[in-house]
Amino acid sequence: MEKPGRIYELLLDYASNNTSIDQINIGLVWTVCKAQGLGLAMSPGVPTRTLPWSGTLAGKTVSELAGWVTDWEPYKATVAMAAINSSLNRYELPAGITLLPTPDNANLVVFEHFLPRLYGKKVAIVGRYPGIERYTELLDLSILERQPVHHDFPDPACEFILPDADWVFLTASSITNKTFPRLAELAQHATTVLMGPTVPWLPELHNFAIDYLAGIEVVDPEKLYQTVAEGGGVRIFDNAVRFRIVELTPANSMEWLKSRIAQDYMERQRLSRAMEQWYSTGRKGRFPEFEQFNHVTTRLSRMDSSFKSLWDSHSA
Template identity: 45%
Template sequence: MTPDTVYQLLLDHVDQDLLIDHCCLGLTWTVCHTQKSIGFAQSPGIPSRTLDFPGTVAGSKARDIATWVRSWNPHQATIGLAAINATINTANNWLIQEATRLTDQAMGNLAVFDYLRPRLQHQKIIIIGRYPGLDVLLEGLDVTVLERQPGQNDLPDPAAEYLLPQADWVFITATSLINKTFPRLARLARHAVTVLMGPSTPWLAEFARFDIDFLAGVIPVDARRATQIAAEGGGTRLFGEGVCYGLIDIGQDNLKRLKQKIADCAQQRQQLQLAMENWYAAGHPERFPEYHRLEALTNKLSQLDTHFKRQWDART
């Protein structure tokens, strides 16, 4: 896979014939409407008076606007992802239909952490992005927050290179699709239990190809109200009145593949162990020629077992 693979995947799922009915680049949330649905993406938070596209989005083909997700202009990339979500995150999307709606949990993004908190005990947790109220909700847990503009208790985002490979759980904000950090973050977190989350999340099961285990996106409760809140600068108020969070496990097939990898590795190791026994039984005094390969397989099997247990515990 290349870093662009995920963006091509998103564009491949955009309806060729849909038009953008309305688009609002709000203070916190950007909203796109099509005839089928509504799509969100987190706004850049960077003011600009010189954007060259205002007045051209509504009435355009969603497919054309969706290609902006590849742009390095944060405003264009944001609208591009919102357009993608407006075509993918429809009422007949089976993931949305089967997702667990988090309506009894804490408000806003905290609903996801509140729901999963019982599974996070004794785990090393990395969260990409700072969420208001997070410290109180997850008090007592081993949590590290990585933030592009770190606060007092946060680490800068380059720490991901060092910390994500050692994590048990990693929560990746879907705004990483906008700023182009998603491919690297997903790669670094591939041995952890991963959650792609936020209103910017496209409801696509194919994210499992990037070792994402859970999707935690939003489901419109009142599209008109959600649009009004976003247009009037709303942030956390979007949740509850406009949308609610949903959570779904998309990593079951990855779990099956991991189980098969363990079986294959164990079989290879067993064969080498038998070959080593025969080697020494034949009277060879020197070290078994395949010893280093056997040692590597033993280490790999240990890592796979740890990975599998982590995934299994996340679902029990």
């Protein structure tokens, strides 16, 4: 398994750009960032009246806010995660299966998709999803929740339940609250689905023993922003977003990485030409986009290493 901080290094790699933030909206359930695209993260469950930075975020860069992802203050980490996802969403989404919503359980379509494979298996769900109780009579199901209700298990039970599970559905808000590294480690022998609107579209998540991503694709940006701003929770699944399932097989991950590498290589070439032109005019100051050039170069190196690792293991 990767070291615990690795996931945050990757997130910061992909969010290292100077695009300005247009708007941040911290809704009751979701936080949305509008920059290159829209990025979502689940809002903290604890209300507050004293955010010292309110009114100062619009106009900051994605990189500035992304740096908060390692902060232990939940609102700062949530804003960072939404900003990072807005940056990641500038890339073309990976090949996968788009799940169409159903009238009465649009937020549960991921479980419906996998349901035939879950019968007779030990299933653990990290995070309580509205309506999830409909499966308690059908499956050998354990639900872990930070604020347990009904028959949920509290956080510490993960140490006992996840290592014995056959399937684990892991909320991506675990990345924001810093529990992801340990939960992924505990679930490494299960078939693990990282899910929810907070999912970052990272091909490198295969390195954390994640087998499937169940993230979102935005189908109506204006409706999504409005629904979040008006306090919507599961309502975003009605007509603003769709779940997309991506299986992180070695072949799929390599194809996804190749696409990302190609996009970033083109960006590096553009920056390289711009830098050459900058200095050819006799300017002596540092190239204005040097930091971005450096970030793209670093990201390419890491993606190349990840691709090589996959290639070596897949070809062995």
